[in-house]
Amino acid sequence: MINQQTKKPTALTRRALLISGAVAASIAAFGSQIAVVETGAQALASNDIRPFRVNIPAEALADLNRRLGATRWPEAETVDDRSQGVQLSNLQALVRYWETEYDWRRAEQKLNSLPQFLTEIDGVDIHFIHVRSPHADAMPLIMTHGWPGSMFELLKVIGPLTDPTAHGGSARDAFHLVLPSIPGFGFSQKPQGTGWNPDRIARAWDVLMKRIGYSHYVSQGGDWGAIISDSMGRQAPKGLLGIHVNRIERSTTIPPEVGKALKNGDPAPDNLNDEEKTVFNEAREFLSKGFGYAAVMGTRPQTIGYSLADSPVGLAAWFYDKLADWVFIRGEPxxxxxxxxILDNITLYWLTNTGPSSARIYWENATNAAMPGIISVPVAVTIFPGEVYRPPEHWVERAYPNLIYYNKVDKGGHFAAWEEPELFSAEVRAAFTSLR
Structure with a gap:
């Protein structure tokens, strides 16, 4: 099914245990296999693409259940709203369901129903889903998740994007879809050293697409996926036709005088119109009350990592708080x-012990400045109303001089593909129509 640029093994003669670095913690704890895949008779070359299948040990699930049952809860918040964080009653209800009714095996089956693979790039095993469209002329698309999301936030759009004729579209809208997990997330390996910032990931994604066999492709992302797509746009590797993002970087789009006012705590500049003042006030609200998570992970990912690795309830609270902050209907994920x-995503992080390693991308991004240069490739933008930062088109043009598509839609939040898969898919189709 994969058009590899490297020679494939000619025979499958043995079964080997391939362990992704992202699941090594469960292996160490329980000594059981996570995934068994078929390999060739000869040693695998570093650029081989290997099939992957999820199989979490029963012992790991039992340990999770034990920890949930032994939770030591704090007292309830002293306010009647979310201003102190996740409310005790909401989290207890989620955890009670997690302990007594949730079934990870259903999530596992969902993943294993899709073609999954591992390939080593720059010393790190990258896990990805690759679904080819039934339409031969489909456009190759690499789509990247964010934090606290994962591949799970993108699964609902696989059908609409790869088989649009079954979802109200036409064959000319089809995509061959590649969904990688960012290094340190999910079943991708955890980097053992520093330097895996968005620019490096962007270079790895170009290697991935060309290794699969796609000489021309487009990229899409929200959250970190948008930042990585931006990096790809600056690098402009041969064959990248354009990018679509549904999350906009504030620092590259906001006018200097507006950014200065935000930084200094000054009022909105007088020359802003009503729309711009709304964007300014929302940005101020986010920076003053909603940015703490990023400040912690951008400076102390190891410190918060101990809690994320040791307590499933601590992990759930850290993630649930951002879901509640960023969905279209605030506070009600x-x-x-x-x-x-919700629990498919959180449980993936728990079982792979990637709470700490996923937090490091914030540190990497803060420590390693993005490569200089403009984004010269064609760029498409969709603004969802529940996104944290929703700049007007003339601000967006500051970062994207080759803006080919800009649209504001009427529903959906930060997790657009997860919240509104049909609308999101329609936007992706429209975004890349002119590049086909």
């Missing part, structure tokens, strides 16, 4: 996702 969907 259960209106955007089912409890199973």
């Amino acid at each position: 259960e209106r955007a996702f089912t409890r199973d969907e």
